[in-house]
Amino acid sequence: MASQIQIINVALSRIGANEIQNLTPTADKTRLTAEQKLANSCWDIARQDCLRAHPWNFALKDGQLNQIDGYVGYQFKYAYQLPSDFIRLMQVYGNPTYKVQGRRILLNDEICKIKYVADIQDTMQWDASFTDVMAQRLAHDMGYALTKWSATQHDSMYTIYQQKLKAARYLDSTEDVQDTIGGHDSQYITVRS
Structure with a gap:
């Protein structure tokens, strides 16, 4: 490399x-x-x-985020700090309703696990x-x-x-099996069943 x-x-x-x-x-x-x-x-x-x-593929990471203490919100109960190497959110596991706000993810779940694109600075990993x-x-x-x-x-x-x-x-x-983003069927697909 x-x-x-x-x-x-x-x-x-x-x-x-x-x-x-x-x-x-x-x-x-x-x-x-x-x-x-x-x-x-x-x-x-x-x-x-x-x-x-x-x-x-080389930049994808999974992570469990740290909850931000003392967060008070109107729409969501909890706030989680995004990782310092965060570039782009790909998935919140469990498919909850969430919102990215600044360097935080807001949601109602007590645990937040994500898949994200990381800022890979080491060119030898590219x-x-x-x-x-x-x-x-x-x-x-x-x-x-x-x-x-x-x-x-x-x-x-x-x-x-x-x-x-x-x-x-x-x-x-094309290097791997495609991940399902969202993890649920569309209402347009399930209505045909």
């Missing part, structure tokens, strides 16, 4: 920009290059957005297709600032990103 620097360099090569060796100043170079500055500013936002775009998607997203995000592309070139890089994302989603979703 690729390191953060390798992924950034793939993105930089796709836009014809200079590669970097690190993300921090060194003894011989006390100032960051434009590529380093952009990579630093774009990395976290791009990673979290790419992770949120699909329930990637799927190869996701790594390619991330590199393309960075190429798009950094491209205009580094190359002063026309709007057409910028749009083209985004189109390539969308195509890579679509292909990666397909590959990821």
Whole structure:
């Protein structure tokens, strides 16, 4: 798998920009290059957005949440703190009625177990297709600032990103048996029985 620097360099090569060796100043170079500055500013936002775009198998986690003491609500009895690495909620087990509010889940059950997409920061855990998607997203995000592309070139890089994302989603979703989200039949299906 690729390191953060390798992924950034793939993105930089796709836009014809200079590669970097690190993300921090060194003894011989006390100032960051434009590529380093952009990579630093774009990395976290791009990673979290790419992770949120699909329930990637490598990023799915199960967890039992901690109840927030002293919560007083009108619609729900309990509040639970979302994990610090939370990106996107996929399921609340038991299928209760719930609401995500800020960094909390509100519901009436005394226990809250969830499946969620986690913010996987270790690039060595990433799927190869996701790594390619991330590199393309960075190429798009950094491209205009580094190359002063026309709007057409910028749009083209985004189109390539969308195509890579679509292909990666397909590959990821065919690697296992599909989970049932919701865990119950639709009223339109059960009425036919």
